[in-house]
Amino acid sequence: MRQTIVRNVAELPTYGYGPRSGPWWGAMGFMALEGMGFAIAIGGYLYLYAVNPNWPIGATPPDLWPGTAETIVYLLSVIPNEMTNRAAHRQDLAKVRTGLIVMSLIGIALLILRGFEFAHLNTRWDNSAYGSIVWLILGLHTTHLATDVGDTVVLTVLMFTRHARPRRFSDVTDNVFYWNFVVLAWLPLYVLLDWVPRL
């Protein structure tokens, strides 16, 4: 077919932020399906809760302090996360590096706290269906957390190499965006795991 040029896009930028960029939508897609995974697991928990006369089954509720400590760290982590976001939008490499280091450390601290949380669940996965579902849910979120921390650490290292080009700032903002989802996904799980058994 004969082609007629009706428009020239040469002046357009080669990367962008937020909903203008492709990876942002990719992250949205994965958040949707991972969020659905959490929703299904929560549904499973509530189903087992509904069909069992005693809950938790043969165990005391989890100790509150690890989950609560995590929740506080998660909520506070939103602040340095947002600062990293703003630095990335300004393309301020030094601030972005600092922000990513802080976020990596927070992630590692949360993984350590998570270890304590498993130890203080007060049930094993093979004790009862209650034990199974809390281990599954906590395991799911731990996988989710560990993946994001791994990703953040790699991105941090990357920003210290020659690859720290302008388009990488867009990747940083996507990483920030995804962290907010990790935090958001945790909040209902905290209520479910730590407070529902106390009802």
Next chain:
Amino acid sequence: MTVMADERELRDDALNGLELSTRLDRIWRTPSGLLGALMSVDHKVVGRRYIVTAFAFLLLGGLLAILMRIQLAGPEQTFLSADKYNQIFTMHGSTMMFLFAVPVMEAFAVYLVPLMVGTRNIAFPRLNAFSYWMFLFGGCFLWISFALNVGPDVGWFAYVPLSSLQYTPTKRPDVWAQMITFTEVAALAVSVEIVVTVFKLRAPGMTLDRIPLFVWAMLVTSFLVMFAMPSIMVASTSLILDRLVNTRFYDSSSGGHPLLWQHLFWFFGHPEVYIIFIPGTGMVSAILATFARRPVIGYPVVILSLIATGFLSFGLWVHHMFVTGLPQLGAGLFTASSMLIAVPSGLQIFCWLATLWDGRPVYRTPLLFVIGFIVIFVLGGLSGVMVASVPIDTQVHDTYFVVAHFHYVLIGGAVFPLIGAVYYWFPKITGRMLSERLGRWNFWLAFVGFNVAFFPMHILGLIGMPRRVYTYTADMDWAHLNLLSSGGAAIFALSFALLLVNVVISLRSGALAGDNPWDASTLEWATSSPPPPQNFDRIPVVKHRDPLWLDHASLPVVAGLSLERREVLLTSLAEAEPQIREASPEPSIWPLLTAIATTVFFIGSIFTPWAVLWGTPPMAVTLIGWFWPGGSKEDEE
């Protein structure tokens, strides 16, 4: 045109014709040789592989069906043992659902959607390559296990407690459950790619109301996959955990509940039907418009029907569980919603009939398959409304009536449009036409064979023949209808053999297709057949819902994309206004390596929980290799 003085980079407004094509071809071509083939991230290469692999699994699943029909052709036959029969019907269902029906629809989307929206590659091409490898490895894992006599034998739904360790102490259910994980990872990846491709990679001017109906159908399907498949992944994971590390999800002595499995399975399993059917409707709309020689009547009605079907499909799962002793209110609600979903499907059928009525139909093979689809699917829909009702369902549950119903819906609703789609898009994919004469034989054998094979099953079910029995006694009076059904199955199988013959002959000596052999209206026909690696020399600009019918001779295009690196044009979500010239990834071996590492992790973890520990580092390493910038122009912008 000349290059502007301040431009350092060569752009596509600087070259024309053959020079432009050659240059783009060099940038976008998959590297040669075996390594090059393993590195390919071209959506057409991956899509072709996906299609061929899915059809190979159709062949395998079909052979199993033939074995079952031989066994059931007469009473008290000993061709298959009871144990073999269990494996075979499980493998047939699992193969057809997880390795053929869903993947083949996604395969067509992987190939066609980027072409239809007028872009150069799918979003996240490396994820796409990874997805294919996961699908291939998962399918091979299932079939190699079957060959080694570890094939699953607990049905394609693997209900507990039958699939629990206590009742099936072998690895068979684990193979089934982990095959699920493989194929769901693959399907989820493709879905995200399709959503982002449709949202962000559409040609400028392709506003929401100009998106081709097939693309709309695949968009809705992708959302269904994203919201349905996490459920089966939670289910299969918890089943493996129950069997491997003694969790108690389904152990009623420790607070678990077998019905939890059914809820999780069918919360996925019912949308699954629509994940298979909705792409079929998209194919029907595409074929129908071309061969009725007019746009599909009621474009907004069809789209709203697709979306409504998508939403409603999540509210029906419990109708698979009517005989489990549900509360009456729940049964009533799910009966109503099951009947309700017939409404949007019915609306679409009326739109298609009106299109045929008002058009000037050209009865070529693709259209024959579409008409076959309408007849068979309507019959399947009618028996669907019947089994939506609790009293009827209670009567025919687990009988051949249900087998007849879902084969009418699935083969009628998905396979007939699919074979029509093969005839329709084969010229685009290969550059050659399939034989029309063989095509007509193919259609009539399929149509007659299918109905002779499956219609008698309605009656068999009504007179009491249960599903999943490996034989029956002569005094049940089921022999004649079963023999008839087996005869029909043989004819139906012959129609697929004919399709294969047609494909092989046409690949060698079929008539050359040209760019647009059917005079169709959508963008995939605006490029050569088969399309070049870059799909289009310049990105088209869309001014009409049927761009190629608006102007047959000339295509409005945009210029200004790079001729030095792979670049695609991102546009805005609703209006498709150009926003960004974004780099598109180059070929890479890392998706294959990541898939291999993931395969080791998945297979290892059905044998030992420690696989999670030693299986993770290789995955992490390959993922870092995948995402670490390679220093190419694409990465360093």
